[in-house]
Amino acid sequence: MPQILIDHSPDLDFDVTGFAKEVHQLIPQVVNTRVEDCKTLVRPAAQHLVGDGASTEAVVLVEIKILAGRSVEVRSTLSARVTELLRAYVRVAAAFCVEVTELDRETYVFVQHSGQ
Numbered sequence: 001m002p003q004i005l006i007d008h009s010p011d012l013d014f015d016v017t018g019f020a021k022e023v024h025q026l027i028p029q030v031v032n033t034r035v036e037d038c039k040t041l042v043r044p045a046a047q048h049l050v051g052d053g054a055s056t057e058a059v060v061l062v063e064i065k066i067l068a069g070r071s072v073e074v075r076s077t078l079s080a081r082v083t084e085l086l087r088a089y090v091r092v093a094a095a096f097c098v099e100v101t102e103l104d105r106e107t108y109v110f111v112q113h114s115g116q
Contacts, residue, residue, distance in 0.1 A: 068102035
């Protein structure tokens with residue numbers, strides 16, 4: 001925890017690794033966690049569609065999953081700061097969505113598997 005999922009349009013010229021590393025540094029500034037606990041998956045889409053398909057606008061969707069119990073203000077601040085960071089990394093016309101979702105503490109399970 002936190003878990004960061006980044007979905008983006010195919011062929012988007014976007015330093016997603018640099019962005020993810022900065023997100024990992026940013027999250028502990030807002031949420032009580034450590035950089036070492038941040039985990040990101042990047043999922044370039046095979047294709048994307050905006051509206052009726054006439055637009056060539058790129059799409060970047062970021063979901064940050066954190067344990068439940070943080071205030072609306074904390075979650076809102078995190079969303080806003082990640083959105084601003086996206087503006088610095090994506091240099092083409094794009095639609096952004098940043099969502100902070102909560103993981104239910106009673107049902108969330110995380111295991112550090114050694115591979116043995």
